[in-house]
Each structure stands twice: as C-alpha cells, then as structure tokens.
Amino acid sequence: MVKSKWLLAAILVVTTALILGCAQQQQQPTTTPAPSGEEKVETLYFGAPISLSGKFAEEGKASLEGMKIAAKWINEHGGIKVGDVTYKIEIKAYDDESKKENVQSLIERLATVDKVKFILAPYSSGLTLAAAPIAEKYQVLLNSHGGASDYIFEQGYYYVVQTLSPASRYQTGFLDMVKAIDPEAKRLALVYEDGEFSRAVHEAAREYAKQLGFEIVYEKTYPAGATDLSPILNELKAANPDVLIGGGHFADGQLLAKQLAELKIDLKAMSILVAPTIPSFYEALGNKAEGIAGPAQWEVGVKYSPEVAEKLGIEWYGPTQEEFLNAYKEATGEEPPYQAAEAAAAVLSYAKAIEKAQSLDPAKVREAMNDLEFMSVYGVWKIDPETGKQVGHEMVIIQWQNGEKKIVWPESAANAEPCYPMPTWDEKEGGATCGS
Structure with missing residues (x-):
C-alpha cells in the first residue's frame, strides 16, 4: 500500500513537470536554427x-x-x-x-x-x-x-x-466636407445623446465648427434611452439650421432621423453618429434615409x-x-x-x-x-509624439445614396460624390433619391 502511494506521487510529480514544461515552452519565443x-x-x-x-x-x-x-x-x-x-x-x-x-x-x-x-x-x-x-x-x-x-x-x-x-475628430471631416462644397453654409445645430462618447464628439465639433465660420444656432442634449425627441426638434425647427450633427448610438440616431422626417425639418446636410453606418438603418427608414451621412472609422469600398x-x-x-x-x-x-x-x-x-x-x-x-x-x-x-494620439487617420464620411451606403469623404477614400443638398422630406416622399 505504501509503495502504491509512493508510485502514485511519483507519477503526479512527473506529469506536473511535463505540463509546466509545455506551458513554459509556449510562453517563450521559439527560434529556428539557421546555418552559419x-x-x-x-x-x-x-x-x-x-x-x-x-x-x-x-x-x-x-x-x-x-x-x-x-x-x-x-x-x-x-x-x-x-x-x-x-x-x-x-x-x-x-x-x-x-x-x-x-x-x-x-x-x-x-x-x-x-x-x-x-x-x-x-x-x-x-x-x-x-x-x-x-x-x-x-x-x-x-x-x-x-x-x-x-x-x-x-x-x-x-x-x-x-x-x-479619436472621438474629437469624428464629425470634423463632415464639417470640412460641407464647407468645401458650400462655403456659404453657416447655420449649424447640434442635437445629441448625453453620454461620455457623444459629448466628447460634439464638444470638439462645436469648437471646430466655430473655427470654420459656422454659427451655432441651436444645441441640446437628450438623455440615454430617450423615446421622444419632438419637443427638442420643434425648438430646432424654429432655429432654422442649414446643417445638423447629432446622435449617439444606434437606437437614438434612428429615432432622430425618423422624427426629423415626421416634423418635416429640412436640412442641406446632416451627419448622425453610429446609426447610418449600420445597414439596418436604411432597412428601418427606407427612402427617408436618403442623403443622411455619418462618420465611420473605415468602410468596405474605401x-x-x-x-x-x-x-x-x-x-x-x-x-x-x-x-x-x-x-x-x-x-x-x-x-x-x-x-x-x-x-x-x-x-x-x-x-x-x-x-x-x-x-x-x-x-x-x-x-x-x-x-x-x-x-x-x-x-x-501617424501619431502626435507627445500624447500618442492618432492624427494621421481620417474618419470617412458615408452617405446613403440610392439605397446604398457610399463613401463621400475624404476624397482620397471616396467612391462617390457627396449628395448636397440632400433631398427634402417631401421630395423623398415622392420617391426622390440622391441619384434622381
């Protein structure tokens, strides 16, 4: 009986050593010997x-x-x-x-x-x-x-x-695009979710827009999980903006677009975070999504x-x-x-x-x-040497055109021309698209 216990212990020790040896071998870089x-x-x-x-x-x-x-x-x-x-x-x-x-x-x-x-x-x-x-x-x-x-x-x-x-650059490309197409566009509105990410995006966009000469005619946040944005959007309509940036995540971004359509708030251009980059955005909104843009880190087709x-x-x-x-x-x-x-x-x-x-x-x-x-x-x-923050990569701007998601900015990545101004809600109800 004693011998059996000693034998079992010996087997356990050897097995453990083999397991540990394999683990250590996996953790170490392997070298392939080369001829002299x-x-x-x-x-x-x-x-x-x-x-x-x-x-x-x-x-x-x-x-x-x-x-x-x-x-x-x-x-x-x-x-x-x-x-x-x-x-x-x-x-x-x-x-x-x-x-x-x-x-x-x-x-x-x-x-x-x-x-x-x-x-x-x-x-x-x-x-x-x-x-x-x-x-x-x-x-x-x-x-x-x-x-x-x-x-x-x-x-x-x-x-x-x-x-x-970084978040601070999400909407800057869209603003650059609008100014490049229409230097006279001035009146900008910001309507976005009250969350860390979307606040960072839009606070940076606000300051950048001012540098480009935009006038902020309306700015409002809404809480996460909001189900009705109409009180905010009625105020927005009275401010009569040319351009809108907003949103936060998928659900609220889709709601924002849907209620803008319902209230017939026409804009020359709009860019919404996250939602437009997802195919189900167009599936849910159909023709109402035509002309709506959004920032993306990268897209198939760049x-x-x-x-x-x-x-x-x-x-x-x-x-x-x-x-x-x-x-x-x-x-x-x-x-x-x-x-x-x-x-x-x-x-x-x-x-x-x-x-x-x-x-x-x-x-x-x-x-x-x-x-x-x-x-x-x-x-x-390309990074900023002091902070390590990315400064070389540009966000691409996508826009729904003829039921397809197209890349419209920057020019080095684009596979379509921007649709500007976007069709009005009445035009879209009549079947207009960005290509018609």
Whole structure:
C-alpha cells in the first residue's frame, strides 16, 4: 500500500513537470536554427486581451481576425527584420470577457508571465482606459485600436499610442466636407445623446465648427434611452439650421432621423453618429434615409491603395483592400467591419516601428513611432509624439445614396460624390433619391 502511494506521487510529480514544461515552452519565443552565416528566424508575440465573450464579443472577434490577417501578411512578406534576426509574428490572445478587471489582470500576465512587450489594446474606450495604467506600470507598449476617447491620451501615458481616430475628430471631416462644397453654409445645430462618447464628439465639433465660420444656432442634449425627441426638434425647427450633427448610438440616431422626417425639418446636410453606418438603418427608414451621412472609422469600398499612397508621397504597407477583403471573407464568410481594419492597422504599425527602431525595446519602438507615417488598408497612420494620439487617420464620411451606403469623404477614400443638398422630406416622399 505504501509503495502504491509512493508510485502514485511519483507519477503526479512527473506529469506536473511535463505540463509546466509545455506551458513554459509556449510562453517563450521559439527560434529556428539557421546555418552559419544565415539569419535566424524567431517568433515574436503580440499580446491581445480581447473580448471574445460578453458585451463586446462581436467587435472583439472581428478585431482578432483583423490582427491575424495582418500578422499573416507580414509573415508571408519577409517578417520583421531586426539585425540578423527575422521575426515572425504570432498573436497571443486571451478572452477578457468584456470586463475591466479581467483586462487589467491579463495585461499584467502578458507583461510578467508571457514577457510580451507589444500589446494590442482591448476593444472599447472603457477597457482601454483600464489597460493603460497597467501597461505604463510595466513599460510595455499598448496600441489602442478600439478606444476612441481623447481622455485616454490626456493622462500623460508614454507607452500608450492610438491607431483609430479619436472621438474629437469624428464629425470634423463632415464639417470640412460641407464647407468645401458650400462655403456659404453657416447655420449649424447640434442635437445629441448625453453620454461620455457623444459629448466628447460634439464638444470638439462645436469648437471646430466655430473655427470654420459656422454659427451655432441651436444645441441640446437628450438623455440615454430617450423615446421622444419632438419637443427638442420643434425648438430646432424654429432655429432654422442649414446643417445638423447629432446622435449617439444606434437606437437614438434612428429615432432622430425618423422624427426629423415626421416634423418635416429640412436640412442641406446632416451627419448622425453610429446609426447610418449600420445597414439596418436604411432597412428601418427606407427612402427617408436618403442623403443622411455619418462618420465611420473605415468602410468596405474605401480607395486607400498603393497608388493613392504614392500620390501623397507616403509609404504603403500591408495587404491591399482586395487582399484584406478576401482574407476576411475566407476566414469568416462575411465582409469585414471597421473593427477588423483598425486592428490590422495596429499590428502593421508595430511591425513598421520595430523595424524602424531596429530594436525590441518598447521605449525605442515608442520613440520610432514619433515620426512614423505610412498608409495601409485602413488609411494613414501617424501619431502626435507627445500624447500618442492618432492624427494621421481620417474618419470617412458615408452617405446613403440610392439605397446604398457610399463613401463621400475624404476624397482620397471616396467612391462617390457627396449628395448636397440632400433631398427634402417631401421630395423623398415622392420617391426622390440622391441619384434622381
């Protein structure tokens, strides 16, 4: 009996050692030996606490797929060369379950246990904000591909950079477009949800509009979950604006458009957050959606390409639009949402910066990012050196035309001309569209 116990204990010890050995082997970069005089090939891990379950699961899954597509493209196109070593990228992803406490523990695990130096932030501003101080503590780079809030980059973090456009730039492109088409457009109204994201967007847009010469003739917020905006919109109608920006999320944005139609409040142009970018917006509103615009980080159909980059004097890096679309469809059977494109761009920015720095030291790579500029499937990548905030990427402006979502701004990404002024509500009731 005693011998049996000793035998069982010995088996457990050996089994545990084997398991731990395998785990440690997975955590360490792997090296492929090369003949003397030839470069070595090693694996470089990019960490990703990402929402594969919970409220951000759909966005998280799309983001992870974009990361994998970018990593595969880099690996198939020579990897990352640092000295005599070629690094092949692998994404080490953990499900954060859309929870802040999980994000923080996973960042710590990636930095201390997995020894990962380059981390792709979780999806959403809230989760990215939770991740930032942990990354800063361990001096590992954190690249935000899904956290738009300007607040993240106003905390003095050095190791946190941004790939997507910040909230403060969401409506600026639309205002630029209107002014480019109609310099005489003056009267601007703002009607938006009283939430952190939409407030940040519209407060920045208000100040930018004033710089462009717009007059703010009406501004009002409404609470989250509002079901009737008619009292606000009746006041808006009396102010007689030319242009409207507003909204917050899908439900309220759709309600805003619906009640503008019901009250026959005609505008030359309007841009609503989030809602118009989703196909079900047109499905719900039908012809009423014609001419309504909205900002998006990226859309299928953008015209970013090596040829466009060459005209702008910027280097192109990464898969083409066609290659990216095909890879995503092959993996998922669907077209990629913007979350996939922005996450892919974050991976590409790390690769370019590491090669530029010729180092895996996060501080040196962060320094290399300060004057890094390139174009990818997602558009231009360039940060403000002091804050790490994205300044190169432009939001694209989409507009519903003839029942299709078209990209109308900026010109470098557009696949259609802006429809301006948009048809009146009476014209739309008569069947008018942006192409008729």
